[in-house]
Amino acid sequence: MIPFVPLDYETLRLIWWLLLGVLLIGFAIMDGFDLGVGALLPFVARNDDERRIVINSIGPVWEGNQVWLILGGGAIFAAWPMLYAVSFSGFYLAMMVILIAIILRPVGFKYRSKIADPRWRETWDWALFVGGFIPALIFGVAVGNVLRGVPFRFDDSLRPIYEGGFVGLLMPFALLAGLVSLSMLVAHGASMLMLKTSGAISERARIYGSYAALATIVLFALGGIWVALAFDGYAVTSVQDVAGPSNPLAKTVVRQSGAWIANYGAHPWMMVAPLLGFLGSAIALFAYARRLAGLAFIGTATTIIGVISTAGLSLFPFLLPSSLDPNASLTVWDASSSHLTLWIMLLATLVFLPIVLVYTAFVYRVMRGRVTTEGLGRNPNAY
Amino acid sequence: MFDIDVVTLSRLQFAATAMYHFLFVPLTLGLSFLIAIMESVYVMTGRDIWRRMTLFWGTLFGINFAMGVATGVVMEFQFGMNWSYYSHYVGDIFGAPLAIEGLMAFFLEATFIGMFFFGWDRLPKVGHLAVTWLVAFGANFSALWILIANGWMQNPVGGVFNPDTMRMEISDFMAVIFNPVAQAKFVHTVSAGYVAGSVFVIAVSAWFLLRGRHIELAKRSMAVAASFGLAASLSVVVLGDESGYLATENQKMKVAAMEAMWHTEPAPAAINVIAFPNMAKQDNSFSISIPYLLGIIGTRSLSQELPGIVNLVDNAKVKIRNGITAYTALQKIRADKNDTAARATFNDTWKDLGYGLLLKLHRPDIENATEADITAAANETIPDVPVLFWAFRIMVGLGFYLIGFFIVAFWTASRHRLGDKRWMLWVALLSLPLPWVAIEVGWIVAEFGRQPWIIEGVLPTFYAASGLTLVDLSISLAIFLVLYTSLAIVEVYLMVHAIKKGPMAAEPTELQGGTILPGAAFARPQQH
Numbered sequence: 004m005i006p007f008v009p010l011d012y013e014t015l016r017l018i019w020w021l022l023l024g025v026l027l028i029g030f031a032i033m034d035g036f037d038l039g040v041g042a043l044l045p046f047v048a049r050n051d052d053e054r055r056i057v058i059n060s061i062g063p064v065w066e067g068n069q070v071w072l073i074l075g076g077g078a079i080f081a082a083w084p085m086l087y088a089v090s091f092s093g094f095y096l097a098m099m100v101i102l103i104a105i106i107l108r109p110v111g112f113k114y115r116s117k118i119a120d121p122r123w124r125e126t127w128d129w130a131l132f133v134g135g136f137i138p139a140l141i142f143g144v145a146v147g148n149v150l151r152g153v154p155f156r157f158d159d160s161l162r163p164i165y166e167g168g169f170v171g172l173l174m175p176f177a178l179l180a181g182l183v184s185l186s187m188l189v190a191h192g193a194s195m196l197m198l199k200t201s202g203a204i205s206e207r208a209r210i211y212g213s214y215a216a217l218a219t220i221v222l223f224a225l226g227g228i229w230v231a232l233a234f235d236g237y238a239v240t241s242v243q244d245v246a247g248p249s250n251p252l253a254k255t256v257v258r259q260s261g262a263w264i265a266n267y268g269a270h271p272w273m274m275v276a277p278l279l280g281f282l283g284s285a286i287a288l289f290a291y292a293r294r295l296a297g298l299a300f301i302g303t304a305t306t307i308i309g310v311i312s313t314a315g316l317s318l319f320p321f322l323l324p325s326s327l328d329p330n331a332s333l334t335v336w337d338a339s340s341s342h343l344t345l346w347i348m349l350l351a352t353l354v355f356l357p358i359v360l361v362y363t364a365f366v367y368r369v370m371r372g373r374v375t376t377e378g379l380g381r382n383p384n385a386y
Numbered sequence: 387m388f389d390i391d392v393v394t395l396s397r398l399q400f401a402a403t404a405m406y407h408f409l410f411v412p413l414t415l416g417l418s419f420l421i422a423i424m425e426s427v428y429v430m431t432g433r434d435i436w437r438r439m440t441l442f443w444g445t446l447f448g449i450n451f452a453m454g455v456a457t458g459v460v461m462e463f464q465f466g467m468n469w470s471y472y473s474h475y476v477g478d479i480f481g482a483p484l485a486i487e488g489l490m491a492f493f494l495e496a497t498f499i500g501m502f503f504f505g506w507d508r509l510p511k512v513g514h515l516a517v518t519w520l521v522a523f524g525a526n527f528s529a530l531w532i533l534i535a536n537g538w539m540q541n542p543v544g545g546v547f548n549p550d551t552m553r554m555e556i557s558d559f560m561a562v563i564f565n566p567v568a569q570a571k572f573v574h575t576v577s578a579g580y581v582a583g584s585v586f587v588i589a590v591s592a593w594f595l596l597r598g599r600h601i602e603l604a605k606r607s608m609a610v611a612a613s614f615g616l617a618a619s620l621s622v623v624v625l626g627d628e629s630g631y632l633a634t635e636n637q638k639m640k641v642a643a644m645e646a647m648w649h650t651e652p653a654p655a656a657i658n659v660i661a662f663p664n665m666a667k668q669d670n671s672f673s674i675s676i677p678y679l680l681g682i683i684g685t686r687s688l689s690q691e692l693p694g695i696v697n698l699v700d701n702a703k704v705k706i707r708n709g710i711t712a713y714t715a716l717q718k719i720r721a722d723k724n725d726t727a728a729r730a731t732f733n734d735t736w737k738d739l740g741y742g743l744l745l746k747l748h749r750p751d752i753e754n755a756t757e758a759d760i761t762a763a764a765n766e767t768i769p770d771v772p773v774l775f776w777a778f779r780i781m782v783g784l785g786f787y788l789i790g791f792f793i794v795a796f797w798t799a800s801r802h803r804l805g806d807k808r809w810m811l812w813v814a815l816l817s818l819p820l821p822w823v824a825i826e827v828g829w830i831v832a833e834f835g836r837q838p839w840i841i842e843g844v845l846p847t848f849y850a851a852s853g854l855t856l857v858d859l860s861i862s863l864a865i866f867l868v869l870y871t872s873l874a875i876v877e878v879y880l881m882v883h884a885i886k887k888g889p890m891a892a893e894p895t896e897l898q899g900g901t902i903l904p905g906a907a908f909a910r911p912q913q914h
Contacts, residue, residue, distance in 0.1 A: 063504035066455065067497030070488055076462050077485035084477025084553070091466025091473070092852035098467050099862050103869065106456040110873060113452035117880050159720070161552040162471050164853050248550035340478045341548070341555040348482060355489040359497070366497055369508050383441075384448065384503035 008346040012246040013336075015345040019082045020322075020335045022352060024315050026078055030071035031142075031188070031307045033363075037065040039192020041108070041135020042185070044128060047196060047207040052376050054128060055116060055386070060199035060374045062112060062386040067363060069108070081348050085163075085251065085338040086322050089155050093165035094145060097172055101138050108134035112386050135192070136185070143184025146314050147177030150230065150263065152237060152326030157252060166327055176229060183222045187310055190215035190287055191303035197296035201373050209291050212299065216287040219306060223280050230317065236262025237324040237332060245336045253337065256329035263317040273316045279309030388747065393848045395859040396468045399866065403460050404833070405826055406870050410454035412825055415529060415576050416583015416618075417447045418522035422515075423610055429515045439603055440518075442889035443587065448503060449880050453873065455496070460866075468859075472840055472850035478555045479545045479562060480535055487531035495524025529576050537568025540637060540836060542844050547736045549719045549729070554844065567637075570625060571832075577621040578828065581788055582821040584615025588795060590885055592814035595805040603889055605804045612795035619789045626785065637842060640835045642695045643771045644778040645680055646670055649694035654681020663771040668696055695768055702741065702764040705843075706755075709742020711735045714753045740844040747848055766838050774835045777827040784824035791817055 010018070040061050048054040061068075080087045091098055107130040115127035151174065154167035193212025197205050230236075235258040243254050259265075267273050283305030290299035318324070324332040339345060379385045421443050428436035462484060466473045473481075501509070501517045509517065538544075544561030545554040556562070588611045591604035642648075646661040648669050657680035661673035681692060693701075712735035718728035744763040745752040755763075795814070798804055805811060840847040 063500035064497075066499055067493065069455075069459075070493045070496045073459060073462060073492060074485065074488035076459075076466075077481065077488045080462075080466065080473065080477055081481030081485040084481055085474055087466045087477060087481070088470040088473035091463060092468070092470035092854065095467055095852070095854055095858050096861065098463060099865060102460055102463060103865060105459050106869060106873070109452040109455040110876070113448055114876060114880055117449075117883065161474060162853070163474065248548065250551050340481070341551075343559070344478050344482060344556050347556070347559050348485060351482075351486050351489060355486075355493075359489065359493045362494070363497055366501055369501065369505060381507065382504065384445070384506075 006343065008342055010346065010349075012342045012345075015342065015349065016245070016335050016339050018349060019339060019345055020315075020319070022349075023079065023083065024312065026071065026075045027315075028308055028311050030075050031311060032191070032304050033071050034065070034068040035139070035188045035307060036191045036195035037061050037068050038135040038139040039188040039190070040195060041131045041192070042139055042189050043192050043196065043208065043211055044132050044135070046211060047193075047204050049203075051121070051124060053204055054124070055379055056200055056204060056374050056376065057196065058112065058115065058131065058386045059379055060196060063370045064366065065112065066109070067366065069105075072105075078348070078352075082340050082345060083322065083333075083338055084340060085249065086333050089163045089165070089333065090145075090149075090153070090323060092163065093153055093155055093167070094148075094172065095165075096169040097141055097145065101141050104134040104137040107131070116386050139188040140181040140185045142181075144172060144177045144181035146184070147180025148172055148174070149318065149323055150180070150236075150314065151176055151234070152258075152324040152329070152332075154327040155323075155325050156328040156331050161250070161252070176226075176234070179222060179226050179229065183219065183226055183310065186215045186218040186222060187284075187303070187306055190219055190284065191300075191307060193291075194287065194296065194300040194303045197291075197294075197299055199374055201375070205296075209294065212303075213288060213291045216284040216291065216303065216306075219284045219310075220281055220288075223277075223284075223310060227277060227313075231261070231264050235260050236265070236317070237321055237329055238262040238265065239320065239334065243320075243334065243336045247336070249337050249339050249341070251331055251333050251337045254330060254334070256324070256332050258329060266316055266319055276309050276312035276316050280306050280313055281309070283307070283309055388848050388851075389853075389856075390747075390848065391856055392854055392859060393851045395856065395863060396851045396854070397847065399859065399863050400464060400468060401833075402863075402870075403457065403464065403866060405829055406874075407454070407457040407461055408825060408829060409822060409874075410450050410457065411529070412579035412582035412821070413450045413586060414447070414454050414525050415579030416581065417443060417450070417586065418518075418525045418583075419580060420583050420587055420611060420614060421447060422518045422522045423614065424607075425515050425518050427610075429511050435602055435606060438889050439607055442603065443607070444502065445884050446590075446881060448499075449877065449884060451499065453877050456873070457870070468852050468854070469840070469850050470852040472845065474553055475845055475850065476542075476545075476554045476841055478553060479542075480538060482556070482559070483531045483535040483538070483562070487528055487535075491524050491527035491531055493524075495521055495528060498524065526576055529579070530572050533572040533575055534563060534565065534568045537565045537571050538562055539841050540571070540832070541565055541567035542841050545844075547739060549716055549732060550723070552720075554841075573625045574622060577618045577625060578821065578825050580618035581615055581622055582825065584611040584618060584792070585788070585817060585821045587611035588615070589815050589818035592811040593885070594888070596808065596811050596815065600888055601805070605799075608795065608804050609799040612792060612799045616789075616792035616796045619785070619792050623782075623785045623789060626782075637836075638693050639695065639698045639767060640769065640774070640831075642693065642698060643769045643774040643835060644831060646673065646771055646775045647680070647692065647694045648696050650691055650697045651681075651694065653691045654678045654688050655692045656680060657683070658775075661775060663775055665768070665771060668768075695771070699764045699767060702767045703760055705738040705741040706744060706760050706763055708735050708738035709740065710745070710753055710755060711742075712737075712739040713742040717753070737843075740839070740841070740846065743849050744838065744846050746846070769835050769837050774831060777830045777834075781824050781827045781831060784820050784827075788817075788821065788824070 040057060044054065044057055048057045111127045111130040111134055115124055115131070155163055155165045157163055190212050193208040193215060196208035197212070200208065237256055238259045239254055240257050241255040247253065283302045286305065287299045287302030290302055320335040322333045322335060322338055340348070421440055424436055424443065425440040428440060498517045498520045502521055505514055505517060543565050544556060544558035546557045548555045587607050591608040594600045594604035646658050646663040647655065656675040656677045658670065658673045658675045662671040664671045681688065681690070712732055715728040715732040715735065716739065718725050719732060742752055744766060745755045745759055747766070748759045748762060749755060798810070836842060838846050838848070840850045
């Protein structure tokens with residue numbers, strides 16, 4: 004029979020909701036600067052030597068960083084299978100666009116500098132730019148769509164059915180969310196470049212970073228106003244069994260104006276999240292002006308934590324609201340894995356995630372220091 | 387109800403992306419250990435040639451690794467994208483090993499791969515060696531968890547269907563991890579990877595010897611790969627047989643199809659060496675067989691019977707009827723949660739629910755299935771016998787060829803006669819594609835042979851696909867086709883480029899005796 008699980012189902016669901024946030028934030032902080040650096044590549048680096056410095060500033064670590072995305076996908080599959088099934092199939096073509104970018108990235112890094120021909124390198128530079136720019140934008144567009152509600156329903160065998168296209172995803176609010184995500188990750192990438200490079204590249208990164216951080220503040224505020232004033236959120240109107248079986252058809256949901264800001268009224272401490280979003284970018288702006296690379300990185304990372312937490316807290320307890328059949332919306336209480344799977348996955352995470360963090364820190368320590376042309380010349384494996 | 391074209395295209399896309407991904411994974415698995423062995427010799431002996439070997443094969447490893455990473459993410463996302471009902475139906479069980487793979491294995495591999503390439507002058511010798519071994523272990527742990535997930539598709543143990551959530555849920559995670567099919571598949575698959583890595587090293591070294599270049603490096607590399615490959619090739623075949631043996635417990639139909647054995651024979655069954663299976667007649671048009679052999683291989687006994695395809699179809703009919711009972715009870719439970727009688731019936735019959743779902747291809751109201759529907763569905767449990775029969779024989783034939791290949795290579799190496807006979811070097815070079823052929827047909831045997839199931843006995847493939855449109859799938863398939871073809875060309879070009887430039891291009895620039903110039907290592911091949 005089912006073995007004994009020391010934590011109750013409700014607690015485990017809440018923990019996994021938090022862990023989902025931790026993994027997304029982990030991805031956005033760790034791989035986010037890689038995406039930002041990719042998007043900045045054509046702008047901050049003007050010749051081949053500079054391009055190589057930029058690419059190699061993240062070269063030794065980007066592969067490990069990308070595992071945050073892979074782990075995020077795997078963890079959603081394992082802990083929130085319904086969310087994984089509905090969102091990945093519903094956003095099918097958008098996922099394809101992300102996949103193209105993600106396929107181009109590893110080969111871009113590895114293959115670009117293997118051949119000296121300028122056209123070859125130019126082509127891969129484009130691939131790296133697209134591989135950074137596109138995911139940074141699309142991830143935000145996806146969050147924007149989640150906030151608006153996604154057109155899906157279930158049939159009586161709980162088969163997800165999606166009734167929307169690709170173009171529908173590019174609605175104005177979602178594009179705004181995409182720009183928030185893009186500017187926030189570009190600023191974060193700029194902070195990383197300030198840390199890892201020197202001279203002209205670092206200076207250009209500082210300037211682009213300032214613009215991006217400023218844009219983040221403006222766009223994030225605009226998004227907040229839009230959500231608060233101009234569109235409906237969703238609210239559960241029936242009593243949900245927080246420890247019941249994961250069946251999203253057992254509740255009633257309505258669209259409601261102001262529902263996405265209701266949580267902040269009920270729990271004012273949650274305002275910390277959006278405040279961190281603004282505060283982080285303000286710190287980054289200050290740090291860029293004073294040329295304090297480390298502080299800028301802390302600032303842009305803080306913004307990432309704040310912005311992602313804001314989206315999660317606004318939605319809570321929703322994970323994925325349905326615009327087609329609001330009752331079918333996925334929530335923390337009805338879209339998770341079984342009690343036992345959540346427990347097993349929590350144990351696996353508690354054992355392995357700290358180990359991952361330790362050796363990741365070790366690698367960053369070993370690879371510390373700024374990237375220079377001289378250093379690259381000594382290493383035939385450099386990108 | 388089911389757009390079978392969408393299902394077919396989804397299957398085609400999954401097969402194409404999986405088989406493509408698996409061009410790169412075996413080389414990663416094999417080369418990572420070979421490189422770790424070479425670097426260990428360097429650290430222990432301090433002889434510079436072994437460091438140069440590590441660097442050279444490491445460069446090729448890196449070119450291959452990038453493609454493995456690029457195509458691997460696609461695999462993880464495709465379950466949700468193309469198989470959304472599958473993801474819902476078994477995500478509670480299947481998702482866990484995938485997530486743990488990321489957490490425990492891929493993180494390790496991907497974090498340290500950067501150190502492998504960038505850490506040479508930042509780490510002490512032993513430190514770098516540890517990094518190399520961690521990459522190799524990461525790659526192999528990764529294979530372990532993926533094959534635990536895949537093994538569960540072949541032999542779904544440790545789960546139970548929950549009518550309240552309409553999905554399979556975990557009941558015994560240890561049973562999933564220690565699934566005998568998964569363990570056997572793991573050893574078989576990683577060994578195949580070691581074989582591929584070894585053949586790769588031997589073939590490239592043979593090319594160097596044929597050209598009279600890098601003799602010392604080539605001979606030493608060959609000797610390492612010959613020993614490693616010999617052990618691995620024996621393990622592939624011995625443990626490949628093991629997985630066939632297990633399959634007779636769990637997947638009798640697959641074995642019967644692999645052997646084109648239509649009718650149960652008195653034990654011990656004969657093995658068909660050559661056969662022309664005829665699906666319509668449900669018999670072989672022609673066959674040559676050796677008495678007793680299959681019974682002995684398949685059951686490890688002289689007295690145990692192996693069931694034939696036709697008899698397994700009869701079993702399937704019984705299970706389909708049971709499945710109808712389970713499905714009907716499930717409908718009652720969905721209508722009234724507290725229907726205890728229906729729950730009791732369901733508890734007795736749920737294991738055959740998947741067989742009932744096979745009928746969904748024929749009618750939505752499966753509780754009213756006719757005898758003709760049941761017969762048709764039961765016949766659909768037969769995989770494509772001719773394809774399986776021949777794919778299996780190609781794989782086994784190549785497996786035995788490669789054992790012979792490594793025996794000769796090992797013998798020649800141990801007598802220090804590598805490179806004496808040019809024809810042998812040519813054979814070694816031309817054998818390069820063979821492990822990949824064996825691996826890909828092996829995938830066909832395992833996964834195409836699993837049809838019509840996506841989860842053996844639990845969920846039919848057609849029932850598991852996402853409700854995408856043909857346009858969606860045509861776009862994605864076209865993208866994969868164009869992108870993957872271009873990247874394959876680029877990858878092979880860079881491999882050949884790096885091999886032609888040889889080991890010196892993998893050296894730090896000052897050791898090449900030149901001034902330090904950015905990109906010099908790439909622009910100026912030097913030969914010795």
